[in-house]
Amino acid sequence: MTTTAQAEGLxxxxxxxxxxxxxIIDAAxxxxxxxxxxxxxxADIAQRLGIGHGTFYRHFENKRDILEHVLxxxxxxxxxxxxxxxxxxxVNSLAEYxxxxxxILKKLYAFAQSxxxxxxxxxxxxxxxxxxxxxxxxxxxxxxxxxxxxYLQHGKRKGFFRSxxxxxxxxxxxxxxxxAGSMQYLFQPxxxxxxxxxxxxxxxxxxxxxxAQPAA
Amino acid sequence: MTTTAQAEGLxxxxxxxxxxxxxIIDAAxxxxxxxxxxxxxxADIAQRLGIGHGTFYRHFENKRDILEHVLxxxxxxxxxxxxxxxxxxxVNSLAEYxxxxxxILKKLYAFAQSxxxxxxxxxxxxxxxxxxxxxxxxxxxxxxxxxxxxYLQHGKRKGFFRSxxxxxxxxxxxxxxxxAGSMQYLFQPxxxxxxxxxxxxxxxxxxxxxxAQPAA
Amino acid sequence: MTTTAQAEGLxxxxxxxxxxxxxIIDAAxxxxxxxxxxxxxxADIAQRLGIGHGTFYRHFENKRDILEHVLxxxxxxxxxxxxxxxxxxxVNSLAEYxxxxxxILKKLYAFAQSxxxxxxxxxxxxxxxxxxxxxxxxxxxxxxxxxxxxYLQHGKRKGFFRSxxxxxxxxxxxxxxxxAGSMQYLFQPxxxxxxxxxxxxxxxxxxxxxxAQPAA
Amino acid sequence: MTTTAQAEGLxxxxxxxxxxxxxIIDAAxxxxxxxxxxxxxxADIAQRLGIGHGTFYRHFENKRDILEHVLxxxxxxxxxxxxxxxxxxxVNSLAEYxxxxxxILKKLYAFAQSxxxxxxxxxxxxxxxxxxxxxxxxxxxxxxxxxxxxYLQHGKRKGFFRSxxxxxxxxxxxxxxxxAGSMQYLFQPxxxxxxxxxxxxxxxxxxxxxxAQPAA
DNA sequence: CATGAATGAGCATTCATTCAT
DNA sequence: CATGAATGAATGCTCATTCAT
Numbered sequence: 001m002t003t004t005a006q007a008e009g010l011x012x013x014x015x016x017x018x019x020x021x022x023x024i025i026d027a028a029x030x031x032x033x034x035x036x037x038x039x040x041x042x043a044d045i046a047q048r049l050g051i052g053h054g055t056f057y058r059h060f061e062n063k064r065d066i067l068e069h070v071l072x073x074x075x076x077x078x079x080x081x082x083x084x085x086x087x088x089x090x091v092n093s094l095a096e097y098x099x100x101x102x103x104i105l106k107k108l109y110a111f112a113q114s115x116x117x118x119x120x121x122x123x124x125x126x127x128x129x130x131x132x133x134x135x136x137x138x139x140x141x142x143x144x145x146x147x148x149x150x151y152l153q154h155g156k157r158k159g160f161f162r163s164x165x166x167x168x169x170x171x172x173x174x175x176x177x178x179x180a181g182s183m184q185y186l187f188q189p190x191x192x193x194x195x196x197x198x199x200x201x202x203x204x205x206x207x208x209x210x211x212a213q214p215a216a
Numbered sequence: 217m218t219t220t221a222q223a224e225g226l227x228x229x230x231x232x233x234x235x236x237x238x239x240i241i242d243a244a245x246x247x248x249x250x251x252x253x254x255x256x257x258x259a260d261i262a263q264r265l266g267i268g269h270g271t272f273y274r275h276f277e278n279k280r281d282i283l284e285h286v287l288x289x290x291x292x293x294x295x296x297x298x299x300x301x302x303x304x305x306x307v308n309s310l311a312e313y314x315x316x317x318x319x320i321l322k323k324l325y326a327f328a329q330s331x332x333x334x335x336x337x338x339x340x341x342x343x344x345x346x347x348x349x350x351x352x353x354x355x356x357x358x359x360x361x362x363x364x365x366x367y368l369q370h371g372k373r374k375g376f377f378r379s380x381x382x383x384x385x386x387x388x389x390x391x392x393x394x395x396a397g398s399m400q401y402l403f404q405p406x407x408x409x410x411x412x413x414x415x416x417x418x419x420x421x422x423x424x425x426x427x428a429q430p431a432a
Numbered sequence: 433m434t435t436t437a438q439a440e441g442l443x444x445x446x447x448x449x450x451x452x453x454x455x456i457i458d459a460a461x462x463x464x465x466x467x468x469x470x471x472x473x474x475a476d477i478a479q480r481l482g483i484g485h486g487t488f489y490r491h492f493e494n495k496r497d498i499l500e501h502v503l504x505x506x507x508x509x510x511x512x513x514x515x516x517x518x519x520x521x522x523v524n525s526l527a528e529y530x531x532x533x534x535x536i537l538k539k540l541y542a543f544a545q546s547x548x549x550x551x552x553x554x555x556x557x558x559x560x561x562x563x564x565x566x567x568x569x570x571x572x573x574x575x576x577x578x579x580x581x582x583y584l585q586h587g588k589r590k591g592f593f594r595s596x597x598x599x600x601x602x603x604x605x606x607x608x609x610x611x612a613g614s615m616q617y618l619f620q621p622x623x624x625x626x627x628x629x630x631x632x633x634x635x636x637x638x639x640x641x642x643x644a645q646p647a648a
Numbered sequence: 649m650t651t652t653a654q655a656e657g658l659x660x661x662x663x664x665x666x667x668x669x670x671x672i673i674d675a676a677x678x679x680x681x682x683x684x685x686x687x688x689x690x691a692d693i694a695q696r697l698g699i700g701h702g703t704f705y706r707h708f709e710n711k712r713d714i715l716e717h718v719l720x721x722x723x724x725x726x727x728x729x730x731x732x733x734x735x736x737x738x739v740n741s742l743a744e745y746x747x748x749x750x751x752i753l754k755k756l757y758a759f760a761q762s763x764x765x766x767x768x769x770x771x772x773x774x775x776x777x778x779x780x781x782x783x784x785x786x787x788x789x790x791x792x793x794x795x796x797x798x799y800l801q802h803g804k805r806k807g808f809f810r811s812x813x814x815x816x817x818x819x820x821x822x823x824x825x826x827x828a829g830s831m832q833y834l835f836q837p838x839x840x841x842x843x844x845x846x847x848x849x850x851x852x853x854x855x856x857x858x859x860a861q862p863a864a
Numbered sequence: 865c866a867t868g869a870a871t872g873a874g875c876a877t878t879c880a881t882t883c884a885t
Numbered sequence: 886c887a888t889g890a891a892t893g894a895a896t897g898c899t900c901a902t903t904c905a906t
Binding site: 036037038039123124125127128129130134138141162164165166168169170172173175176177178179180181183184187194197198200201202204205206208209210211 | 252253254255339340341343344345346350354357378380381382384385386388389391392393394395396397399400403410413414416417418420421422424425426427
Binding site for chain 5: 887888889890891892893894895896897898899900901902903904905906
């Protein structure tokens with residue numbers, strides 16, 4: 001998590017406060033991911049940090065509030081991890097798309113490795129808190145689909161993707177593949193060979209499945 | 217749900233008992249899907265049936281226990297809904313695969329329409345109960361992947377799928393697509409046009425993406 | 433308190449339930465009067481009865497709820513204690529009014545002696561819970577004033593009270609006297625001679641203060 | 649409130665400190681009267697003044713302590729508002745008593761109008777803090793009764809009040825009337841016509857009720 | 865000396881589970 | 886065998902008070 005406070009013209013006290021806030025988010029993140037939201041008591045979070053549990057409430061409204069912040073942080077981390085690569089317009093051929101896709105998969109894989117808890121939170125935990133939270137997850141999916149569809153639209157426009165491609169629906173399918181791969185990582189984090197194979201399989205499936213028909 | 221008791225050589229009392237048991241599962245299923253597992257009290261389930269909540273404990277060990285049974289029932293329903301179509305060995309060409317895939321998608325869609333709660337339970341709710349439950353979900357995914365990979369292996373053997381196909385990894389991707397579509401259905405159940413488009417997109421993506429290279 | 437359950441065509445369980453409910457009201461009443469509402473924890477009430485504190489919540493919504501019931505019971509008790517004597521229309525002369533007043537004072541005194549806690553609750557405790565509760569107390573005062581004013585109106589009509597009597601305003605003053613006497617009882621319950629003197633003083637003050645001018 | 653510090657030969661710092669102390673009392677007074685003692689947090693008081701809530705503890709021992717001071721100030725204000733008129737020995741006839749009484753009622757009314765919060769604190773709020781505080785309220789009542797009884801004793805001695813007057817008991821009744829009127833003001837501050845009528849009713853009741861028997 | 869961050873005792877409330885009827 | 890009354894562990898949250906800065 002990149003919740004470390006950016007010290008900028010702040011008093012020491014302010015910096016400490018921000019740091020503690022960030023620490024609480026981190027601790028909550030760990031607890032939520034490890035034990036699950038409902039199984040985690042505020043006291044658990046506080047204890048992990050060695051602070052009084054009243055202190056928690058100086059920084060966050062309530063238990064639900066911090067989940068929001070934890071999830072925000074997780075989503076932000078994921079976004080940051082992938083952002084650099086989101087440049088559909090730079091892709092000019094199927095081969096370039098393949099490279100781009102490989103890069104994204106690599107970044108996602110790196111993120112999963114360094115941040116499996118964020119994945120767990122987003123894929124498994126956050127879906128069952130309440131309607132509002134489920135909507136956030138839906139929005140996250142939607143955002144992923146939006147990005148994916150931009151690639152697809154671009155490729156279609158450029159002509160290296162099928163002209164009959166339904167970009168929106170296909171984007172959903174693409175995001176689903178990535179979700180499935182991420183889940184698989186969570187379920188079997190040790191199976192490196194699968195992880196490698198999965199990346200390749202996705203690339204193959206997409207390049208073949210999206211490609212414009214050979215001139216034939 | 218197909219939890220109706222199969223009455224066979226049972227006393228009336230035994231049949232009644234089985235029926236009540238099935239009713240409890242149904243009621244729990246409704247409540248869990250509507251309000252979520254953690255938000256549902258045993259008393260809610262009992263009240264929905266008009267029975268005393270002590271009665272619940274004559275049929276199920278505890279709250280966790282019934283979730284298990286509810287999920288089992290849901291998975292069984294899903295399996296039943298799709299089972300007829302699982303016959304990879306009957307597929308002999310890409311065209312037949314396409315037909316088969318369309319049929320599966322149709323069945324899955326019908327299931328989603330008639331049983332969105334089961335979907336919700338499996339995709340959103342059950343992932344955040346505890347480790348054991350998460351394993352069950354993982355196993356469910358695994359089973360889906362196994363079935364999918366059988367199709368892929370068969371097609372590869374028969375030669376109408378790519379020879380370089382990684383059947384296991386690709387199966388994961390395929391199941392991911394279906395998951396994504398199902399989730400999308402939960403998030404936007406009214407968007408019929410998307411649902412139709414999604415089915416088509418998956419079929420197109422897979423037939424193109426899996427097909428053996430044209431002789432060319 | 434007269435909260436004992438009236439057993440009538442009830443199952444034993446129902447009677448027990450009503451009895452426990454009444455017991456909880458009594459216990460809460462004792463605690464509230466002794467320690468004050470805010471200083472009383474639900475656990476105190478439960479402990480006094482030797483029941484689990486969860487049991488409390490099977491009978492009352494929340495802490496506020498029982499205060500309501502406790503106060504209702506107290507007001508009902510007071511009303512019952514005084515009701516017999518409320519018959520303004522039977523009073524036909526100043527002498528009869530004097531007798532009637534003496535009777536009311538005696539009943540009030542008896543109530544204070546047998547039920548000082550109810551007095552404490554109404555006069556001291558309930559005024560500082562919240563606006564809604566204060567309104568109830570105001571309504572109680574209003575009711576007392578209404579009754580008092582009926583006597584005054586009747587006496588005025590009959591001609592044994594001053595014709596220039598402002599019945600409403602005077603009723604407020606009369607109720608104030610009784611309040612003051614009741615409070616004094618709470619503050620100095622042992623001072624019997626004062627209590628006696630107070631009754632006499634009120635009677636003297638009112639008979640002289642309300643009487644129609646002697647023909648003179 | 650007249651809690652403004654009397655600056656006399658004090659350093660600026662000392663004066664400031666006294667001023668802050670007085671401000672805290674005022675703020676606490678407002679909060680206690682508006683929200684009630686138990687519903688008021690120290691932080692509320694501090695926030696109202698724009699000071700840190702730690703600062704509060706440099707001026708007062710604890711929450712209970714300031715209530716004491718707030719109440720003292722309120723009682724002092726009430727005393728000041730009425731003091732000028734407390735001169736029983738100057739009253740030499742029933743007519744003069746009537747005038748005097750009218751004056752006191754007017755002053756009390758003015759106090760109620762300018763300081764309803766003080767009334768609320770004394771009549772409604774302070775009675776339910778704890779035994780010690782209730783004693784203070786009792787003492788306040790006693791003081792009012794003492795003053796009232798002085799008038800009564802004086803009038804009795806002078807001969808314009810009944811010779812059989814129980815001055816102590818009657819004083820309690822008199823104070824009760826004033827309490828009732830004050831409460832009524834709190835409950836219905838807008839009903840000016842009642843307020844006027846109430847004053848008149850009290851005067852009529854007392855002059856008639858206390859007067860020595862006409863020469864008859 | 866003012867501040868406000870930290871603290872933890874304290875309390876209301878919920879609910880899974882037990883068991884006497 | 887169904888029932889629902891009783892239970893108390895568990896937990897979110899508040900706020901008076903302390904004390905390092």
